Amino acid sequence: MCLAVPGKLMSIEGDDPLLRTGRVSFGGIIKEVNLSLVPEVIVGDYLLVHAGFAISTIDEEEADRVFALLDEIDEKNEAADNAS
Amino acid sequence: MKFIDEYRDPQAAARLKREIERITTRPWTIMEICGGQTHAIVKNGIDLLLPENITLLHGPGCPVCVTSVELIDKAVTLASRPDIIFCSFGDMLRVPGTHKDLLSVKAEGGDVRMVYSPLDALKIARENSDRQVVFFGIGFETTAPANVAAILQARQTGLTNFSMLMAIVLVKPAMAALLSDPENRVQAFLAAGHVCAVTGYADYESLAATYHVPMVVTGFEPLDILQGIYMTIAQLEQGRVEVENQYTRAVRREGNLPAIRMIEKALMPVDRKWRGLDMIPASGLGLRPEYIEFDAERRFGLTEYETAESPICISGLILQGRKKPHDCPAFGTDCTPEHPLGATMVSSEGACAAYYRYRRTAIHP
Ligand code: SF4
Numbered sequence: 014m015c016l017a018v019p020g021k022l023m024s025i026e027g028d029d030p031l032l033r034t035g036r037v038s039f040g041g042i043i044k045e046v047n048l049s050l051v052p053e054v055i056v057g058d059y060l061l062v063h064a065g066f067a068i069s070t071i072d073e074e075e076a077d078r079v080f081a082l083l084d085e086i087d088e089k090n091e092a093a094d095n096a097s
Numbered sequence: 098m099k100f101i102d103e104y105r106d107p108q109a110a111a112r113l114k115r116e117i118e119r120i121t122t123r124p125w126t127i128m129e130i131c132g133g134q135t136h137a138i139v140k141n142g143i144d145l146l147l148p149e150n151i152t153l154l155h156g157p158g159c160p161v162c163v164t165s166v167e168l169i170d171k172a173v174t175l176a177s178r179p180d181i182i183f184c185s186f187g188d189m190l191r192v193p194g195t196h197k198d199l200l201s202v203k204a205e206g207g208d209v210r211m212v213y214s215p216l217d218a219l220k221i222a223r224e225n226s227d228r229q230v231v232f233f234g235i236g237f238e239t240t241a242p243a244n245v246a247a248i249l250q251a252r253q254t255g256l257t258n259f260s261m262l263m264a265i266v267l268v269k270p271a272m273a274a275l276l277s278d279p280e281n282r283v284q285a286f287l288a289a290g291h292v293c294a295v296t297g298y299a300d301y302e303s304l305a306a307t308y309h310v311p312m313v314v315t316g317f318e319p320l321d322i323l324q325g326i327y328m329t330i331a332q333l334e335q336g337r338v339e340v341e342n343q344y345t346r347a348v349r350r351e352g353n354l355p356a357i358r359m360i361e362k363a364l365m366p367v368d369r370k371w372r373g374l375d376m377i378p379a380s381g382l383g384l385r386p387e388y389i390e391f392d393a394e395r396r397f398g399l400t401e402y403e404t405a406e407s408p409i410c411i412s413g414l415i416l417q418g419r420k421k422p423h424d425c426p427a428f429g430t431d432c433t434p435e436h437p438l439g440a441t442m443v444s445s446e447g448a449c450a451a452y453y454r455y456r457r458t459a460i461h462p
């Protein structure tokens with residue numbers, strides 16, 4: 014129910030803050046999405062879309078954190094192995 | 098798809114699994130709040146990957162499952178009226194009420210329409226100015242701003258034939274209710290990522306401290322969930338109690354401020370009944386007096402209903418993490434997704450439906 018899917022903002026239409034919409038590409042499938050909850054977005058941003066609304070932006074720098082954590086763990090384990 | 102596929106990498110998952118095994122020294126019981134995560138966990142067999150002494154309890158985080166029977170009965174009443182077009186997310190159509198579900202109303206000639214967004218219902222209202230259009234406004238904090246946006250648009254464009262059956266529920270009061278139950282077994286929470294995308298998680302810090310339970314805001318892909326579990330176990334093992342954020346690509350501590358302002362503009366906390374958990378104070382959102390004209394219960398004069406649920410169904414205990422679906426005698430026999438007795442068998446995010454779909458072997462003979 015709280016499913017929200019990431020997509021890339023391709024274009025923005027309208028200036029009324031409530032009615033502003035964007036065309037968002039979900040792996041090539043384009044849908045119209047309401048942008049009233051993410052007034053700051055610009056074309057090219059990745060958005061998290063739920064029930065026809067963008068509810069958040071995807072922070073591309075933070076997106077690698079999962080993998081950075083894995084590398085950190087590996088380094089720590091290696092260091093521990095070398096120390097023992 | 099970008100920001101999905103990379104979080105399904107089996108090799109990275111195997112590394113996280115090994116790491117979880119390495120740091121786990123004691124049994125721990127963790128609850129994932131969100132039904133979307135329950136679905137992902139059971140579908141991907143994440144619970145089976147974990148060390149045996151880690152128990153995942155499936156929480157009440159599926160709005161379809163916790164919407165009260167009374168509200169379903171009210172939806173059925175409204176949808177049966179010839180002057181009303183009743184719009185709902187598809188999942189709600191097969192949730193059993195006291196006497197019937199919305200799908201049977203539709204089969205009997207009621208004008209029930211499935212929509213993906215409250216804006217679809219608004220469009221239907223514009224195109225049918227001679228009929229009343231009611232949207233079944235279910236959901237958590239994730240969906241609340243969308244519902245409000247639809248109401249604000251209706252007001253802005255002077256639409257007088259649109260209203261909403263208000264059913265928004267709030268996650269934090271439910272977590273507090275579970276934690277204050279003397280029989281509570283939950284030692285830590287995976288907090289719901291998309292709820293927190295809207296609300297942030299600063300509010301959870303006092304809850305974590307009061308009940309001494311670590312929480313990790315967690316995403317929905319397999320690697321997100323495994324990492325969330327890893328971070329949770331790390332806190333438990335080290336005796337830390339913090340609210341941490343695994344889902345940093347989508348969730349900020351303060352949440353989405355325009356969305357929070359949107360909610361506050363038209364909605365305020367109200368007491369709400371949860372299916373399986375009873376009444377929880379201030380656990381729902383209702384319309385503020387300035388917007389009360391959009392309240393469908395008010396518009397159509399609905400009052401309190403007597404309700405009844407299947408006496409066999411134990412979905413209440415399942416939603417509280419006290420029982421698992423296969424503890425229910427009806428699971429997979431009298432109760433299936435085609436003929437659900439309880440809401441947790443209807444929605445694909447309900448624990449019963451998830452177990453039925455992906456764990457058929459566990460069904461009673
Ligand atoms: S299997 Fe069906 S009857 Fe049993 S608890 Fe789940 S929903 Fe209720």
